[in-house]
Amino acid sequence: MAALHALARGGLPAISVEALARELGATRGSFYWHFANRDAVVTAALQLWQREATESVIAGLGAEPDPGLRLRRLIEFAVTVDPIAGLEPALTAHARHPAVAPVLRDVTEARIGFLTGCYRELGSSPAEARRRAVVAYAAYLGWLDLRALGGDDLPEVATQGQDAHAALDELVETLLPPGTNHPTRPGEGDRSDGSGVADRDRKARTDRTGRS
């Protein structure tokens, strides 16, 4: 875990035996008893992330029967909870590293596959579902990228707050196919009174308080 946090902050070079030992209050001599060398720590951390990244998806969202609602919950969940800030951008930055590449490939494949299944159930053709999944996953990755900027300039990509809430709705409405039923919040019920386009326009009309 300490290695993953270091990775999120300073990239792969930040995973150093020296720094981790310092941070954990131990010495390098102790370190080299638990791990063969630095690469062993890196691969162990990556495997830990891979397990977490794939299990959390299927565990939390696999049960929801309605594909539209599942997709919505998935996006909300993925964008809202972000246990180690900046981890995914750091990983994609080292995508070509021999230790990172296979892990990142598998996780990406699994996630896009899950998304593709959702769009497929919503009526898209195989190729169309795949394309929408790629677009949706790209939006997710970029969302985390923007969050990694850290400043107060982009309140919409934060994990909480008024602007973040509205932006998350915008993201979901953009990524869900038009006409998909999607209640705004769990207890609010399903406002399937019109198409997604009508919903979109209604939203734009009632919102005049924004920045320039």
Place this chain on the structure above:
Amino acid sequence: MAALHALARGGLPAISVEALARELGATRGSFYWHFANRDAVVTAALQLWQREATESVIAGLGAEPDPGLRLRRLIEFAVTVDPIAGLEPALTAHARHPAVAPVLRDVTEARIGFLTGCYRELGSSPAEARRRAVVAYAAYLGWLDLRALGGDDLPEVATQGQDAHAALDELVETLLPPGTNHPTRPGEGDRSDGSGVADRDRKARTDRTGRS
């Protein structure tokens, strides 16, 4: 430029006087005559990127009068041309670095501002336009992230190819507001026969050759 390429490959630590001198066929002694120290090279490279990143946007797309077409061309342009592969993901990975943060903030601000202007002209409220701009820019960043994975597993995010062409169309149709006129290619003319939703369905119906 060599520093930017090194940054794209191995992150900020890859910008080393030693490595750059080797690559350029010079020695470090020569290097330290041109630059005060390593930080000077980093900041110079970042400023070079900032100039390029902001100028290329306003120069190439600012002329187009139709906001919908301008937005479409912008997305196509931004996703298609990618002079230094992996640069943007590498930069966002070091978003908290004191030298990177201000540059990245300014570039992001400028780009999102440009996008906001496009959506504004298309009829969105200020807040709505801003939200859509954030979503669109996130999709762009994530697109580059996926491309950085590099493998053959994601042909849709490549700079060329059949799958890439179809995926790019999907991206544009997702990010453009429904009902926006958008010809597929420059000489093809404007097929404004129906709404964007109708276009979307027609596309899904005629495409049955994809993967599972």
Place this chain on the structure above:
DNA sequence: GGTTTTCCGTACAGTACTGTACGGAACATG
């Protein structure tokens, strides 16, 4: 209670880098 295993710390090469000092070549300029 003695012995082995487990775990931690110090000490020592070895590597790769930064920054500076300095010497020298190529060239321009008076």
Place this chain on the structure above:
DNA sequence: CATGTTCCGTACAGTACTGTACGGAAAACC
């Protein structure tokens, strides 16, 4: 031609890291 400027190379500390050797404490085991 003499001199100064520009530019490049080598040499030398100094730093931060990796990996290994080895010594020792603490606990487990018989």
